[in-house]
Amino acid sequence: MVALRSLRLSPVLVALAATILLAGCAGNPLRSYDKEMQGTLQRLNSGEVDAALSNLESNNASIFSSSSDAPKDQDGEPTEQTQLDSVLGKDILYYFEKGELLKLKNDYAGSRDAWLVADEIVRVWEDEYRTNPTKVIGEVGAYLVSDRVRRYDGQDYEKVFLSTKLALDHILLGRFDLARIEMKKTFEREKLIESFRDREYDKIKEEGDKQGVATTAEELGDQGYPLDELDGPEVRALKNGFQNAFAHYLSGYFFELTGEYSLAAPGYRNALALQPKSKLIQAKVNRVGQQKPGRNEADVLFVVESGFAPEWKSITVAAPVPINRKLVATPISFPIVYSSAEVAVPRTLTVGKKTLPVETLVDVDAMARRLLKDQLPGIITRTVVRAVIKSTVQYQARKRGGVIGEVVAGIATIATEQADERAWRTLPAKLSVARAILPRGEVPISFDTGNGIWHGTITVNDRMTIVPIRVLGGQVYLGSPGSADIEEIREATGAAEPAERPAPARKKKPVKPANAKPQQES
Amino acid sequence: MKFIASTTTRLLFPVMLAASLAACQTTSSPLVDGDSGVSYGDAKAVETVTTDLGSTDIQMTSEKMTQSLLQHPLVREIIRKRQLVVASPVQNKTSEYFDTALISDTILVQLQKNGIRYVVAGDEMQNQVDELRRQNQSGLYNQAKTAKIGNMQGAKYRIDGSVSSIKKRNANVKDVYYKINLRLIEIESGIVEWSDEKEIRKTARR
Numbered sequence: 063m064v065a066l067r068s069l070r071l072s073p074v075l076v077a078l079a080a081t082i083l084l085a086g087c088a089g090n091p092l093r094s095y096d097k098e099m100q101g102t103l104q105r106l107n108s109g110e111v112d113a114a115l116s117n118l119e120s121n122n123a124s125i126f127s128s129s130s131d132a133p134k135d136q137d138g139e140p141t142e143q144t145q146l147d148s149v150l151g152k153d154i155l156y157y158f159e160k161g162e163l164l165k166l167k168n169d170y171a172g173s174r175d176a177w178l179v180a181d182e183i184v185r186v187w188e189d190e191y192r193t194n195p196t197k198v199i200g201e202v203g204a205y206l207v208s209d210r211v212r213r214y215d216g217q218d219y220e221k222v223f224l225s226t227k228l229a230l231d232h233i234l235l236g237r238f239d240l241a242r243i244e245m246k247k248t249f250e251r252e253k254l255i256e257s258f259r260d261r262e263y264d265k266i267k268e269e270g271d272k273q274g275v276a277t278t279a280e281e282l283g284d285q286g287y288p289l290d291e292l293d294g295p296e297v298r299a300l301k302n303g304f305q306n307a308f309a310h311y312l313s314g315y316f317f318e319l320t321g322e323y324s325l326a327a328p329g330y331r332n333a334l335a336l337q338p339k340s341k342l343i344q345a346k347v348n349r350v351g352q353q354k355p356g357r358n359e360a361d362v363l364f365v366v367e368s369g370f371a372p373e374w375k376s377i378t379v380a381a382p383v384p385i386n387r388k389l390v391a392t393p394i395s396f397p398i399v400y401s402s403a404e405v406a407v408p409r410t411l412t413v414g415k416k417t418l419p420v421e422t423l424v425d426v427d428a429m430a431r432r433l434l435k436d437q438l439p440g441i442i443t444r445t446v447v448r449a450v451i452k453s454t455v456q457y458q459a460r461k462r463g464g465v466i467g468e469v470v471a472g473i474a475t476i477a478t479e480q481a482d483e484r485a486w487r488t489l490p491a492k493l494s495v496a497r498a499i500l501p502r503g504e505v506p507i508s509f510d511t512g513n514g515i516w517h518g519t520i521t522v523n524d525r526m527t528i529v530p531i532r533v534l535g536g537q538v539y540l541g542s543p544g545s546a547d548i549e550e551i552r553e554a555t556g557a558a559e560p561a562e563r564p565a566p567a568r569k570k571k572p573v574k575p576a577n578a579k580p581q582q583e584s
Numbered sequence: 585m586k587f588i589a590s591t592t593t594r595l596l597f598p599v600m601l602a603a604s605l606a607a608c609q610t611t612s613s614p615l616v617d618g619d620s621g622v623s624y625g626d627a628k629a630v631e632t633v634t635t636d637l638g639s640t641d642i643q644m645t646s647e648k649m650t651q652s653l654l655q656h657p658l659v660r661e662i663i664r665k666r667q668l669v670v671a672s673p674v675q676n677k678t679s680e681y682f683d684t685a686l687i688s689d690t691i692l693v694q695l696q697k698n699g700i701r702y703v704v705a706g707d708e709m710q711n712q713v714d715e716l717r718r719q720n721q722s723g724l725y726n727q728a729k730t731a732k733i734g735n736m737q738g739a740k741y742r743i744d745g746s747v748s749s750i751k752k753r754n755a756n757v758k759d760v761y762y763k764i765n766l767r768l769i770e771i772e773s774g775i776v777e778w779s780d781e782k783e784i785r786k787t788a789r790r
Contacts, residue, residue: 249681253634260790313681321706324676324684331679 095155096373099487102159103370106166106488109537115163122156144179145213146186154183154216155484158224162488165231166532166539174231180216180224187215188251191258198258212482218255218304219429220486225251226309230365233316233528234541242320245313248306249332255304259436266440274384275446279438282396285379291400292435296428300336303433307336307423308365308493311343315363315497318350319526326350333423342421342497355499355525362500362520362527364418369405369491369534371426374398374434376481381442383449392453394445396438397481399430405491406512406533413520414505416498424493430485441481490532500527511536635760635786637682637747645764645782646690652780653691653768654698659778662741663699669768670705670739678749678762687764688743703739712736741777742769758788 098121105114143151157180164173191198216224225248232241270276283289314329330346337343355361377398380391405427411418434441500522507529508517513536520529520540530541631638653659662669671692674684685706692702704712719730745766752759761783768778 246681264790322683323673325681327676328679328681335679 095484096375096487099159102163103487106163107535107537109539111163111167111539115160115167118156118159118163122152144183146183153214154180155214155486157183158216158220158486159488161227162486165227165530165541168542170231170234170542174228174235177224177228177231181228184216184221184224184251188254191254195258195261214482214484217430217485218259218433219306219426220489221255222248222252222304222306222309223426223486223489226306226312229309229312229316230528230530233526234530238316238320241316245309245316248309248313252305252309256302259302262440266443269447270439270443273443273447273450275443275450277382277442277446279442282379282381282438282442285381285391287377287379287396288398288400291398292431292438294401294428294431296425297432297435300428300432303429303431303436305332305336306429307333307340307343308495310336311423311495312363314343314346314350315361316526318346319361321351323350337421337423340421340423342419342495343423353499358502359499360502360522360525360527362413362498362522362529364411364413364420364496364529364531366408366411366420366494366496366531366533367490367492368407368494368532369402370487371485371489371491372399372402372430373487374430374481374483374485375400376483381446381449383446383453385450385453392449394449395481396441396445397434397483399427399434401431402427402491406510406535407492407494408509408511408533410509411496412506412508413496413498413500416500418496418498420494420496420509422492422494425491426489426493427491445481507540511538632786635758635788636680637678637762637784641762641784642686642690644784645687646694648782649691649764649766649780650694650698653695653778656768656778658768659700666701667741668737668739669695669700669702669741669743670771671702672742672744673706674744674766675746677746679751680749682747684747687747688745691743691766703737738771740771742771743767744769756790758790760786762786 101117102114102121105111105117144157145151145153157176161173161176161180164170164176187198215221225244229241229244229248232238232244279287279289310329310333312329314326314333317323317326317329327347327350330343330350334340334343334347374397376395378393378395381394381396382389383392383394384390385392407422408420411420502522502524504519504521506517507520508515510516511533516538518538518540532539532541627639628643629640631640661667671688674688676682676684696702716731716733719725720727720733743766745764748763748765750761762785763781763783765781766779767776769776
């Protein structure tokens with residue numbers, strides 16, 4: 063007790079202790095996001111979306127025990143607080159996952175609304191970087207606490223995916239004006255991330271030089287860090303860890319059908335730059351607008367998502383840390399993304415009498431590993447700098463607070479020194495597409511899920527039709543095809559028209575829940 | 585004395601006029617100013633925010649192309665004979681999401697101010713067809729006064745072109761070279777009667 067009283071906590075210790083007090087909220091350093099999400103993912107694999115949603119909600123339940131304690135708006139109604147409102151508010155991951163789950167329920171409006179909240183959080187980060195890049199870049203090397211306690215703004219590829227998925231939701235909801243804006247935003251976001259990473263790299267190098275940190279990824283590899291996981295051919299084939307070939311292909315598809323060929327062409331060209339072997343994209347580059355659906359046909363895009371995005375794990379290795387001018391091998395945690403088990407992607411879709419090849423445009427698994435590979439030098443610098451500072455803190459605590467002070471500092475160090483495992487887990491591991499001009503009306507569809515042949519029916523309404531499909535093990539979620547008459551799109555976007563006049567607008571048939579009558583053959 | 589009075593009047597008049605105009609200025613539209621930091625700027629100001637194609641590139645290109653076109657003898661002939669021109673879409677061969685209608689629309693506006701007549705195309709063509717159908721087929725209009733189907737005029741010449749780019753970058757410099765090419769083609773023969781290009785180089789240092 064005497065020792066506790068005599069303990070004079072330094073600001074650093076206070077900061078470390080505060081992180082522990084955040085237990086139960088998004089920034090809780092003891093939170094294992096991967097473990098937390100296991101229940102949700104298992105339920106999705108069993109086709110129980112509602113149960114998965116309930117699980118997500120219970121994991122993110124407010125710390126306020128009753129509605130009377132909850133924050134209220136001006137009218138006295140309980141409000142949902144996000145991480146922008148309070149440190150106790152719901153974080154971006156909750157909105158990422160919720161949007162995905164609602165989309166699997168074909169609740170596109172709910173999904174869009176959840177993702178719009180997530181997008182607002184990303185936009186705050188973007189605005190911070192635009193208005194004060196020096197401050198945002200400066201924070202790169204200024205954290206005393208673990209990466210897992212930092213505000214999570216989403217991984218780079220998640221930020222781009224969010225915008226792409228929002229564009230898809232807008233199309234599925236028939237809001238083509240908003241989809242158009244979202245697509246342009248996606249590419250601005252890509253450029254912003256590119257600029258941020260360039261400047262961050264310089265800052266990290268400067269910070270490392272200043273602190274005398276010269277630990278390299280190779281040295282980490284020598285100490286047991288599985289560098290091979292980050293160096294597969296699929297990882298090396300990527301330009302970076304955030305650009306999304308599907309986002310560009312979707313733009314090509316959308317702008318081609320709206321007749322805006324000067325915007326469609328760069329869409330296909332950028333997609334090809336990211337996926338140079340794709341025959342589907344090659345067939346479109348320099349041939350924009352050459353293949354148009356007839357009066358009673360539609361240009362149908364099948365978006366096939368398979369599996370879950372990889373988990374980020376924490377691995378502890380003995381890294382060389384400069385302490386008292388000597389390099390001391392110190393156990394430190396770093397994140398690692400292991401390549402996940404093979405995800406079943408249907409090789410073809412049988413739609414009506416046609417067999418369509420399915421091509422994978424986005425491998426999130428490889429993107430995550432590429433992102434980690436690119437960010438590893440920065441993570442090493444930050445982590446090692448932190449280790450140096452924490453060793454100083456422990457020394458000071460022992461000096462001022464005796465044994466108890468050292469124990470308190472030690473607990474804080476252990477609690478905060480786990481690598482960041484947070485990631486949008488319900489994202490697909492792979493996103494693939496198939497495309498064909500099909501007659502309007504009900505069309506049977508079947509494909510191999512890896513666990514047997516799945517049969518269903520889609521309704522092709524008008525000239526632009528997008529069919530979302532999610533394959534999770536043997537479970538198939540077939541979305542309601544989003545379709546629209548080109549005139550609606552042109553009206554909404556003010557876009558140019560294709561040379562051929564589209565067929566007159568038809569009243570849309572109510573779409574049956576597409577996975578209502580699936581038949582599985584083994 | 586009379587001279588002094590008249591001189592004073594002559595000197596005072598402009599001063600009073602300026603003062604009264606200044607008073608008018610203070611009673612112009614009120615400004616709603618929040619904390620957003622939004623302000624109006626000169627639309628012709630040189631913009632160098634990024635190396636992407638921007639407003640200054642469109643203005644430079646349109647101005648150069650219009651001047652070049654207007655100096656061509658054939659274009660003077662087109663103006664004199666009141667022949668028609670149509671603009672085909674300018675192809676975007678770059679990897680930038682850039683709406684090339686920004687270039688062709690600006691050039692058409694400048695050409696029209698100099699006497700060139702052009703016919704609608706693209707989305708305007710669809711609106712034109714819709715309007716003709718509405719007037720002639722909806723049953724809502726007095727048929728004696730409607731614009732009749734079958735009287736639209738085809739163009740004798742068309743303008744088309746493309747925008748291409750080469751991008752290079754290293755650790756310190758990003759360099760982009762753009763080439764914007766335009767052509768005037770006689771539709772019947774396919775002969776390219778005029779062509780010109782505008783080169784733009786934009787460099788950014790980190």
